[in-house]
Amino acid sequence: MHIRKIHSKKYYNDSLISIRVERGEIVFKPGQHFSLSIKNKFVNREYSTFSSKDSKYIEFLIKIVTDGIVSNQIKELVEGDEIFLHGPFGKFLDLESGDYNNLILISSGSGVAPFRSLAVSENITNFKLIHGIRKKEDIIDDGSFDKGTVTYCVSGDNEHNYFNGRVTKYLEETSDDIFSNNNLYFICGNKDMIADVYKILIEKHKISSDKIDSETFF
Amino acid sequence: MKITITYPPLMNEFGQKAMVSQNRNVQYFKKPTYLLPVVHAQAASILKENNFDVIWDDANSQLKDYAKWLIDLKDYSPNLIVLESTTPVMKAMWEASKDIRKILPESIIVMTGYHSMRSPHETLLNSEVDIVIKSNHVDFILLKLCKKLEKDKDLGNLELDGITKKVNGDISDYGKFQLVEKIDDSAIVDRDLIQWKNYAYENGNFLRTPGTYATSVIRDCYFGKCTFCRYNGPDLTFSAMTIKKSVDEYEKLINEHGVKEIFDDSGVWYRGKEAISFAKEIIKRGLHKRGCYFGINTRFEYLDETTIEWLAKANFRFILIGLESGSNYSLDMLNKGYTAEGIKQNLMHMSKHGLHPHLTIMVGYYWETKEMLNDTIRLVKELMFKGYARTLQVTLCTPLDFTPYHQEVIKSGKILTKNYNDHDMSKIIVETPESHDVYYEAVKEIYSIAFHPKFIIRQIIFLFRFNIRDWEFLFTYGIRAIRRVRQHIFNLTKNSTKKTNPLSKKLS
Numbered sequence: 001m002h003i004r005k006i007h008s009k010k011y012y013n014d015s016l017i018s019i020r021v022e023r024g025e026i027v028f029k030p031g032q033h034f035s036l037s038i039k040n041k042f043v044n045r046e047y048s049t050f051s052s053k054d055s056k057y058i059e060f061l062i063k064i065v066t067d068g069i070v071s072n073q074i075k076e077l078v079e080g081d082e083i084f085l086h087g088p089f090g091k092f093l094d095l096e097s098g099d100y101n102n103l104i105l106i107s108s109g110s111g112v113a114p115f116r117s118l119a120v121s122e123n124i125t126n127f128k129l130i131h132g133i134r135k136k137e138d139i140i141d142d143g144s145f146d147k148g149t150v151t152y153c154v155s156g157d158n159e160h161n162y163f164n165g166r167v168t169k170y171l172e173e174t175s176d177d178i179f180s181n182n183n184l185y186f187i188c189g190n191k192d193m194i195a196d197v198y199k200i201l202i203e204k205h206k207i208s209s210d211k212i213d214s215e216t217f218f
Numbered sequence: 219m220k221i222t223i224t225y226p227p228l229m230n231e232f233g234q235k236a237m238v239s240q241n242r243n244v245q246y247f248k249k250p251t252y253l254l255p256v257v258h259a260q261a262a263s264i265l266k267e268n269n270f271d272v273i274w275d276d277a278n279s280q281l282k283d284y285a286k287w288l289i290d291l292k293d294y295s296p297n298l299i300v301l302e303s304t305t306p307v308m309k310a311m312w313e314a315s316k317d318i319r320k321i322l323p324e325s326i327i328v329m330t331g332y333h334s335m336r337s338p339h340e341t342l343l344n345s346e347v348d349i350v351i352k353s354n355h356v357d358f359i360l361l362k363l364c365k366k367l368e369k370d371k372d373l374g375n376l377e378l379d380g381i382t383k384k385v386n387g388d389i390s391d392y393g394k395f396q397l398v399e400k401i402d403d404s405a406i407v408d409r410d411l412i413q414w415k416n417y418a419y420e421n422g423n424f425l426r427t428p429g430t431y432a433t434s435v436i437r438d439c440y441f442g443k444c445t446f447c448r449y450n451g452p453d454l455t456f457s458a459m460t461i462k463k464s465v466d467e468y469e470k471l472i473n474e475h476g477v478k479e480i481f482d483d484s485g486v487w488y489r490g491k492e493a494i495s496f497a498k499e500i501i502k503r504g505l506h507k508r509g510c511y512f513g514i515n516t517r518f519e520y521l522d523e524t525t526i527e528w529l530a531k532a533n534f535r536f537i538l539i540g541l542e543s544g545s546n547y548s549l550d551m552l553n554k555g556y557t558a559e560g561i562k563q564n565l566m567h568m569s570k571h572g573l574h575p576h577l578t579i580m581v582g583y584y585w586e587t588k589e590m591l592n593d594t595i596r597l598v599k600e601l602m603f604k605g606y607a608r609t610l611q612v613t614l615c616t617p618l619d620f621t622p623y624h625q626e627v628i629k630s631g632k633i634l635t636k637n638y639n640d641h642d643m644s645k646i647i648v649e650t651p652e653s654h655d656v657y658y659e660a661v662k663e664i665y666s667i668a669f670h671p672k673f674i675i676r677q678i679i680f681l682f683r684f685n686i687r688d689w690e691f692l693f694t695y696g697i698r699a700i701r702r703v704r705q706h707i708f709n710l711t712k713n714s715t716k717k718t719n720p721l722s723k724k725l726s
Contacts, residue, residue: 001546001550001557035441035556037519037560042519042522042556042560043519043521044519045490046440065490067490067491068491069491069524070490086554086556089443089553089555091452191456191457195397195399195400198396208393209379209396214455216456
């Protein structure tokens with residue numbers, strides 16, 4: 001277990017924050033997650049890293065869930081408060097498993113976290129991020145994905161210049177050249193979105209299931 | 219098309235039957251424990267819903283011997299026979315497939331289970347199995363398989379994601395199965411089809427009977443990273459059932475079948491707001507006042523006190539929870555993601571609100587020193603004497619089904635056998651820092667807690683809370699547990715070179 005103090009906290013909107021702690025001796029790979037818990041609360045939840053593996057700090061993107069237990073505890077933390085980290089765990093975004101032409105990264109909500117961690121950690125340009133959000137204000141536009149291409153799918157408001165609808169609608173309708181068994185597909189977000197995306201990729205676009213991996217956020 | 223999902227009765231040299239225990243781990247017992255294989259029961263149910271002719275043939279729960287099992291199978295003459303196996307009974311299942319082939323040369327034999335799904339070629343090469351299903355979503359893939367075979371019976375033409383097949387000695391692989399269906403799209407277990415009463419009484423987890431297993435709300439695990447657990451691997455896909463669908467089933471089980479205890483054997487049940495919503499829905503429908511207890515598996519640090527309080531209000535009782543070690547080093551090595559302090563605090567909350575936590579303890583890791591073992595014994599004693607946990611079981615950590623722990627011991631050369639039969643959890647099969655007797659003695663010491671005056675006094679103190687479940691626990695469950703302790707100690711220490719059993723006088 002690693003005990004860390006909150007270095008800083010950032011609010012993106014009412015329901016999305018990030019927290020930053022010193023990385024110290026911790027080594028992780030993009031796509032891995034930690035179990036986070038607050039001192040003396042004895043309840044934990046898993047959060048993927050949001051930052052570069054080489055950064056001085058580890059950053060986590062936290063969706064504040066209505067009636068959620070740990071996310072609301074984290075929201076109450078202030079700089080200097082202690083947080084417990086167990087991990088890192090997992091092998092999501094393991095790129096050593098095979099050759100590929102392009103990485104197609106499909107996410108919704110805070111599911112973008114591991115993809116940002118990958119984009120700012122590794123020197124890769126052949127990726128496309130397809131990210132689903134409810135409002136355009138939910139876009140985290142800090143240049144992290146500038147090396148690749150990004151499509152934002154905004155489903156909860158019409159006043160924007162992005163794709164209008166969910167990522168599943170985009171995948172059904174797009175004429176972009178992103179469907180090939182030479183690509184690798186990574187999906188991260190809520191379980192229903194993941195199931196729907198699998199269905200579209202496998203059944204409609206005939207992508208081999210060996211080319212798809214996912215990480216469920218709850 | 220006729221399909222049989224079948225479990226042959228397998229017996230060891232001590233005359234004990236292979237029984238599945240928690241999460242499909244096979245252990246041999248003389249006294250029966252009949253656990254419903256839920257996903258396979260869903261598979262049978264979804265096939266029936268799709269108008270296939272399905273026979274549920276669990277020879278253990280139906281009290282058949284091997285000869286009777288074969289005779290019945292021949293009488294059924296199914297087109298497709300589905301077996302399930304795990305490491306310790308792998309060889310026995312290969313032999314069973316050969317016996318099936320002799321009597322039913324035309325039937326297609328399908329193997330499922332976590333061992334063969336991770337090493338399909340091995341099974342195809344060593345048995346008469348035709349198809350290995352490489353997914354735990356046996357219901358969805360079997361349905362697809364049967365629909366394809368119904369259209370074209372020629373195995374040579376069969377192509378399907380998630381299977382490896384053997385035709386005329388040639389093995390073909392069709393990649394991994396990826397779940398595109400939602401778990402809500404599977405079937406709720408058809409209780410008549412699987413003859414639910416066969417599983418309703420001989421199960422040590424039930425305080426009241428008839429009890430039953432719910433259709434699991436979670437397939438795989440929220441966490442899925444514990445190194446020893448089979449719910450850990452890139453081949454698994456987490457999925458969860460909606461609360462309404464599950465509570466609908468509970469309502470039906472209580473109203474139509476008169477069930478008195480329902481256990482959900484999901485690797486890890488709902489947590490957080492889903493768990494609270496479930497409890498509220500149970501209360502809203504009045505199911506908490508119908509004399510039926512509810513039970514679940516969970517992880518430490520997944521349920522906070524508020525959630526636990528809601529579960530208690532909804533008449534949850536039995537909480538099965540893995541306490542793999544009292545040593546923080548071991549917990550780290552196993553990727554548990556919490557510490558011994560978290561274990562204590564969580565159990566304290568459960569006990570405070572009247573739940574009955576049941577600990578599943580493990581000893582015998584390849585790194586486990588005497589000091590680590592003592593940490594476990596100390597912690598377990600503290601928890602049991604303080605009443606933070608009510609019952610326990612101890613298992614010897616046994617590498618199974620190519621989990622990360624299994625692969626670690628193979629890679630490091632710590633495994634002491636290549637015989638899968640030795641993986642039956644009856645002995646330690648890895649090189650350890652201490653002599654194996656040290657771990658067997660630890661097993662005896664932990665089980666002997668049940669007879670310690672401090673533990674017994676604690677149970678009597680519980681009676682003064684005047685909660686009916688505590689009285690039931692002492693007079694019903696207590697007697698049943700004592701009956702089983704003797705068997706467990708025999709099973710887990712029969713390979714000890716120290717033959718004196720400190721409990722032998724008390725138990726004989």
